[in-house]
Amino acid sequence: MDRAHVLAKNAYDHFQMAGVFASLPSDIDGELKRFGMRIGKFQMGNNDLYERNRSFVMQFLMELYGFPVASERRSSAALFARRLHKMGERFLIRVLGQSDRVITSIWNDGTATRYPHVEKIALIRIDEDQKEVLDTLHESSAFVDEKNRVALLRVCYRQHSYDPDNVRQDRALSVLSQQIIHPLTGENIDGLNIIRDSTNLILRLNDIVRGEYTGRVVFKRTEIVENTDTDEKRLKFLYVWLTKHQRRIIGYSEEFFTNTGKVLDNYFANLDHSDSLDELADLKQEVRKRYRYIQQARKIRCLEEIRTRVYRNEHLNYDRMLSEALTLLQELKFEVSVYFDDLVAATIHHIEAMLNDRYLRRHYVEKAEQSLTRAGQEVRRKYGRLVVLLDDFNAIRKTHQASDEAAA
Numbered sequence: 001m002d003r004a005h006v007l008a009k010n011a012y013d014h015f016q017m018a019g020v021f022a023s024l025p026s027d028i029d030g031e032l033k034r035f036g037m038r039i040g041k042f043q044m045g046n047n048d049l050y051e052r053n054r055s056f057v058m059q060f061l062m063e064l065y066g067f068p069v070a071s072e073r074r075s076s077a078a079l080f081a082r083r084l085h086k087m088g089e090r091f092l093i094r095v096l097g098q099s100d101r102v103i104t105s106i107w108n109d110g111t112a113t114r115y116p117h118v119e120k121i122a123l124i125r126i127d128e129d130q131k132e133v134l135d136t137l138h139e140s141s142a143f144v145d146e147k148n149r150v151a152l153l154r155v156c157y158r159q160h161s162y163d164p165d166n167v168r169q170d171r172a173l174s175v176l177s178q179q180i181i182h183p184l185t186g187e188n189i190d191g192l193n194i195i196r197d198s199t200n201l202i203l204r205l206n207d208i209v210r211g212e213y214t215g216r217v218v219f220k221r222t223e224i225v226e227n228t229d230t231d232e233k234r235l236k237f238l239y240v241w242l243t244k245h246q247r248r249i250i251g252y253s254e255e256f257f258t259n260t261g262k263v264l265d266n267y268f269a270n271l272d273h274s275d276s277l278d279e280l281a282d283l284k285q286e287v288r289k290r291y292r293y294i295q296q297a298r299k300i301r302c303l304e305e306i307r308t309r310v311y312r313n314e315h316l317n318y319d320r321m322l323s324e325a326l327t328l329l330q331e332l333k334f335e336v337s338v339y340f341d342d343l344v345a346a347t348i349h350h351i352e353a354m355l356n357d358r359y360l361r362r363h364y365v366e367k368a369e370q371s372l373t374r375a376g377q378e379v380r381r382k383y384g385r386l387v388v389l390l391d392d393f394n395a396i397r398k399t400h401q402a403s404d405e406a407a408a
Contacts, residue, residue: 004077025083026076035061039162063172064159066104066118067095074104081106085116097122115159118173121181124153127200133192142182142189152181153194171247201245202259208237209267217241231271235283238267242290250297254312257298264291292338299332300343303350318360319375322382325354329389336396344397351390355383 006019032054036042039060041053065078077095084091085108092107102122109117126133126149137143137151144150158176180189207213208228216226217240228234242249249260268291271284302311306324309316316324329351336344354360364372364379372380 024076024080026079028075028079031079031082032057032061040164060162060172064115065106066120066157066173077104077106081116084108091116114161118157118159120153120155120157122153122155123150124194125149126151126194129200129203130194133194136189136192137180140182140187140189141184142180142187144183152183154179154181154188155195201248202256202263205241205260205263208234208241209263213237232280232283235280235287238264239283239287239290242287242294246290246294246297249294250301261295289338292335293340293343296332296335296338296340296343299328299335300346300350303328303332303347307350307354318357318364319379319382321354322379322386325351326382326385326389329386329393333389333392333396336393339396339400341397341400344393344400348390348393348397351386351393355386355390 004019004024005017005021007015008018010016033042036050036053036057037044039057041057042050062074062078065081067074067078074095077093081091081093084093090108090110092105095104095106096102097104101124102120105119105121106116107119123144126137128134128149134149138146142151144152155178156176157173159173160171162172175195177190178192178194180192180194181187182189204213211228211230211234213228216224217237219225219236219240223236225233225236225240228237249257268284268288303325305311306316306321306328309318309321311321311324329347332347360379360383364376365383367376369377369380
């Protein structure tokens with residue numbers, strides 16, 4: 001339970017105060033179990049699976065309603081909104097964030113949508129290197145505090161249903177639109193990219209690895225780390241940075257990922273030549289593993305695009321689809337020496353989907369070889385190579401599962 005002020009419409013369709021410090025029903029355990037069962041993360045009687053996936057299910061469920069981290073106040077608001085939305089009610093719920101600088105609004109205006117609308121309004125500080133944004137806000141006198149570069153930001157979000165075959169399966173929310181609100185007139189200033197600026201991400205990453213970043217982060221939700229003046233702090237900041245921006249790095253352009261990779265590869269190379277960091281070996285390994293996950297996930301995202309035969313804004317024929325897939329999978333096969341079960345499972349799913357393409361099978365695989373043109377025979381040969389790669393990935397997965405069972 002949590003407490004709230006409730007405004008509701010009476011029989012005359014007028015708003016009236018319906019409750020002061022009212023109780024919001026919050027059946028979080030039941031709701032969590034039902035949601036986890038529906039998306040396949042929980043199974044009846046499987047306690048190990050529940051323990052392993054509970055945090056993921058909780059975070060995904062909360063993010064659908066705008067809350068990346070659950071607290072009692074946020075959980076109650078999210079679950080109450082979920083109940084009202086299922087009942088088809090028109091409602092508006094507003095929750096003050098723990099920092100008192102963010103207000104999250106969840107509402108349904110009567111439209112038949114799968115999820116309610118989610119919007120956040122927050123006081124934010126604009127980075128010094130966002131020159132274009134700073135100039136625009138200065139010209140419009142749209143700062144709340146110009147000296148400290150503080151502005152009022154509104155962000156609207158779009159929810160995504162859980163998809164186990166999506167390499168970014170943990171993405172419950174993405175940005176739909178963002179606006180700066182003028183503090184005096186209430187005017188919306190559109191067209192500014194405040195929270196999705198890839199240039200700022202690279203600059204911040206550079207500051208972290210050089211030890212020039214000042215600020216604080218929460219490492220694994222248990223430890224507050226301030227500044228980056230030691231190698232240990234830099235590694236912890238990197239772990240948090242990679243975790244926080246994992247979805248963006250997986251989804252952003254090849255140029256952005258190349259620049260990110262250069263910074264991280266140089267940093268790791270310098271660490272490898274330092275003898276004074278032996279005591280941080282486990283932490284280094286954790287950060288590297290997070291980076292390796294992102295590298296593999298990007299390749300699988302590319303495999304998703306190749307499978308649809310639209311890759312890098314180019315339409316592929318079946319020969320090109322198979323060629324691109326074979327090249328990518330050969331690279332990925334050697335990278336899975338650092339093994340992630342969910343990524344290998346997604347790889348196998350996409351390979352099987354390509355192999356089961358009806359047109360491909362009917363016109364190139366099931367036909368007699370002598371009836372195929374030379375180009376058709378080449379497509380068939382590449383299809384066979386893809387079958388071999390599928391066997392390789394299945395063998396890799398079975399080997400790791402067998403070793404895990406033996407260790408247990």
